[in-house]
Amino acid sequence: MEKEANAREESLKMLIxxxxxxxxSNILMKNLGQKFTPLNRAFMTELIYGTVKWKLRIDYIISRLSSIKVDKIxxxxxxxxxxxxxxxxxMDKVPNPAAVDECVKLSKKYGNAGSVKFVNAILRNYIRNHDSLVFPDKTKDRAKYLSVFYSYPxxxxKRLICELGDEFTExxxxxxxxxxxxxxxxxxxKTGKQRLIESLTGKGIExxxxxxxxxxxxxxNVPGIGNLDEFKKGFLTVQDESSMLAVKVLDPKENEFIMDVCAAPGTKTTYIAELMNNKGKIYSxxxxxxxxxxxxxxxxxxxIGIIETHTKDAAEYDxxxxxxxxxxxxxxxxxxxxIMRKKPEIRWNRENDDIDSIKNVQMxxxxxxxxxxxxxxxxxxxxxxxxxEENIELINLFLKENRDFKLISICDVLPENLMKESCKDGYIELYPNIDDIDGFFIAKLQRVD
Structure with a gap:
């Protein structure tokens, strides 16, 4: 139990x-190293990512139970x-009394006697009145309801509803x-698919x-990807399929000169090199x-030995x-x-005004x-x-001002089960709710002059 308590306290420090x-969160979790057992690391991962993800909904709950405003706590x-x-x-595996008791113990260390009573009262009150909690009225203000219920600013x-509609946004x-x-x-x-699958399944990994x-x-059921011999030997790399698909659309060939201009940490760069069979040259x-x-x-x-790295602002011409x-x-x-599935804090670290400045950088x-x-x-x-506005609208604006480029079909480089109407027009929009992978946009252009 002492290790579990330490895991909770470390989780608290990370949340702060x-x-x-x-x-x-992903960087903090990665830096934990071997400080905790796999079981406690799994517990911390769920607790940290989950608390970050559901912050707005949780704060709404606290506001309904507390006489003190959330921003004053x-x-x-x-x-x-x-x-x-x-x-x-x-967290169904954590009994409610245990969750309350552990939070009370932490409040003794990080607060005072009043804090202990406050934490105990709020949590026990929530357990008693859990089923009577009222969320914003969905019929009167759909954006407010979706914001609170699903925990997004x-x-x-509102931006998503404007672009994608109510039902798709939900x-x-x-x-x-x-x-x-x-x-x-x-x-x-370095390895073959079947060989790697057999090696991983032999270790109890699904x-x-x-x-x-x-x-x-x-x-x-991976105990820690970085600790696997298969990872250390370079047999595998962590990468979502959406990210791989961007490289598939690029369709690199042996002995070409390819530039990856926003490359860190190099996941796509290294995949480019693998598809080139480590032959050619990559500017990364x-x-x-x-x-x-x-x-x-x-x-x-x-x-891989064909990558040359450069410190370079992609917006500065060379x-x-x-x-x-x-x-x-x-x-x-x-x-x-x-990618908010993987990095939930993105929703809290962005501001509405950021989008225009981001678009300027992209252009x-x-x-x-x-x-x-x-x-x-x-x-x-x-x-x-x-x-x-960061994707196809930006591409169309670029093409309007640059007649020496055109969108070209990507149907030949995508699998049949991912074919969409837009593929023949040279781009694809990917969504986790439709495609079950990270949300992504990929467009393929060719210089024609």
């Missing part, structure tokens, strides 16, 4: 960092309450709260083939030079690469609304990097968001 310091105590309500609502809900929000599978990519430079990409495998750049080591480390682990690249991949910085990058594509060459633009 996430909500008050803007830290990312001391941060440690507020986060203890959030953890408690999440456990009561979503109201401005995001399905998208619901799906974006699901826990996605752990998806890996086979490194065919294996299921990907939905769309032959190199993709979904895993369950990122604005944040400290992230280049991630690309280099991944390439070394995977046995004359020496003008019309030199066979293919250019722009995995553009974006709002990230397609600057595509205008600059399109100049690197040789005649007849390919430009692939992708994002991990579902906002059309």
């Amino acid at each position: 960092k996430i909500f008050n310091e803007g830290s990312y 001391a941060r440690p105590i507020l986060n203890i309450l959030r953890m408690g309500i999440y456990q009561i609502d979503f 109201e401005w995001i809900v 399905a998208f929000l619901r799906s974006s709260n699901d826990v996605p599978p752990l998806t890996i990519r086979i490194n065919r430079l 294996v299921r083939e990907g939905k769309y990409v032959d190199d993709a495998i979904n895993l369950k 750049a990122d604005l944040k030079g400290n992230k280049l080591s991630l690309i280099e480390e991944n390439a070394k682990r995977l046995g 004359l020496k690469y003008e019309k030199k690249a066979d293919r250019v991949l722009i995995d553009a910085p974006c709002s990230g609304f397609g 600057s990058i595509i205008k600059t990097c399109s100049k690197y594509v040789k005649q007849g060459g390919i430009l692939v633009y992708s994002t991990c968001t579902v906002l059309r």
Whole structure:
């Protein structure tokens, strides 16, 4: 029980960092190392990700039960309450009395006698009145209801409703709260698919083939991906199928010169190299030079030697690469609304005003990097968001101003079970509620002059 208590306290510390310091949950969890057992790590993962994901709904519940306004509650105590309500609502394996008792113990350490009484009263009151809680009226204010019930900022809900409609938005929000599978990519430079599957299943890991990409495998019951010999030997890489599909659409060939201009941490760069059979040259750049080591480390682990890393702002033009690249991949910085299943704090770290500045950056990058594509060459633009103003609307605006490019069909590089009407027009929109993978946008353009 002592280790479980430590796990709860460490979870509290992480939540404070996430909500008050803007830290990312996936990075904090990755840095835990071997401090906790696999069982406790699994407990912490669910507790942290779940509390972050459901923060707005949980805060609404607290506001209905507390005489003190949520923003006036001391941060440690507020986060203890959030953890408690999440456990009561979503963690069936944790008995309600145990959830309350552990939160009370934490409040003794991080508050005072009044805090202890407050936490105990709120949580026990919620258990008693759980079924009588009233959410905003769905018929009077649908955006407000969806915001609270599914735990997303109201401005995001309104944007999505405007673009996607009421019913689709609700399905998208619901799906974006699901826990996605752990998806890996086979490194065919080092191993074969069947060999890797047999090796993983031999360790008690549940294996299921990907939905769309032959190199993709979904895993369950993984004790820690970084600790697997298969990972250390470079047989696999963690990557969602949406991300793999962007590289499939790029369709790299052996001995080509390819540029990946927003590359860190290098997941797509290394997949490009694998599909090129490690033959050719890849220019892999990122604005944040400290992230280049991630690309280099991944390439070394995977046995790849054709990648050259560069610290470079993709929006700044470099004359020496003008019309030199066979293919250019722009995995553009974006709002990230397609990957909220994996990074739930995205919804809290974005502001409505961010979208316009993001679009300006995206347009600057595509205008600059399109100049690197040789005649007849390919430009692939992708994002991990579902906002059309960052996606097809931006592409159409670019094409209106750049007549030397055109969208070309991607039907030949996508699997039959993913074929959509837009594929023949050169782009695809992916949604977790429809396609059961991360929300993504991929467009394929060709220089025609």
